[in-house]
Amino acid sequence: MKNFILILALLLCGLSQIQAQEQFDQKLADELGADAYGMKKYVIAFLYRGDRVNEYSEKERAELQRGHMDNITQLAEAGKMVLAGPFFGNEELRGLFFFNVESIEEAEKLTATDPSVQAGVLKMELKEWYGSAALPLLLELHSKIAKEAI
Secondary structure (H helix, E strand, O other): OOHHHHHHHHHHHHHHHHHHHOEEEEEEEEHHHOOOOOEEEEEOOOOOOOOOHHHHHHHHHHHHHHHHHHHHHHHHHHEEEEEEEOOOOOOEEEEEEEEEEOOHHHHHHOOOOOHHHHHHEEEEEEEEEEEEEEOOOHHHHHHHHHHOOO
């Protein structure tokens, strides 16, 4: 019985490997910059509350937020940002950006384009991250489920 279970397990593993190979799309993997595991390097920006938040009126902060959102849109349209979003609550850690870039230095340059960072309302900590090369495909899917733009 143990041998039967072992043989069955090996067959199932072999079938899943065959299915994975049949589904593999080399052209897409190349377009996305995927390695053999379907992964690649990104840079994540951890957005924290900046030191100058209280220096701005509510109206000024709203204008900075609009610029922040417009900047996110521009970076996404340029293919440099693949994921962004705020955290719930009013904590020091405000949100995340996932940059589709090769280096922290490139992410620093993109971070510097954000009006809220420029104003000191937000500050960012950057870390390299290894994740699925398919992340850029989320933006296309998101546009299919969002009734309204942010």
